[in-house]
Amino acid sequence: MIRDLYNVRVRPEEGGCTPLTEEEERRARAVLFSDLGRVIAERGWVRFPAYSPEERRRLVDVAQRLSAHWGQRVFVEAEDQCAMKLHLAGHGTRPASPPLP
Known part of the structure; x- marks a missing residue:
């Protein structure tokens, strides 16, 4: 007997x-x-989880909206597969330390 x-x-x-x-x-x-x-206004940067492409696009859009709102660019960097960092100029990725002699 087949049931629908x-x-x-x-x-x-x-x-x-x-x-x-x-x-x-x-x-x-x-x-x-x-x-x-x-958080960005207080310390200059924030790290936020982004596991899917949709979440990453959402964070990029938020950074663009903050840039337009403040008149100052908010940068977006992918830290790894699971997190993105939004930051103001001067609060981004720190340069690597020079090698020890």
């Missing part, structure tokens, strides 16, 4: 993320703008 399944939805892969709605995306970027902006 009604109101059944395909579940996302385990560990996969579901896309945000436009409203959720707008609110997420607004929170990042205010929270990351506050």
Whole structure:
């Protein structure tokens, strides 16, 4: 006997993320703008996790919005596969120490 399944939805892969709605995306970027902006204003840089391409794009957009808001460029660097650093000029990657003699 074959049974038809009604109101059944395909579940996302385990560990996969579901896309945000436009409203959720707008609110997420607004929170990042205010929270990351506050930390950058206090110490000149902030490190934030970014595990997916969407999260990295979101952080790049936040950095561009902060740059426009402050009139000063906010730089974005990928530190590794899982984190990005947003910083003002002079607070970026420190140059390597000179080799010891």
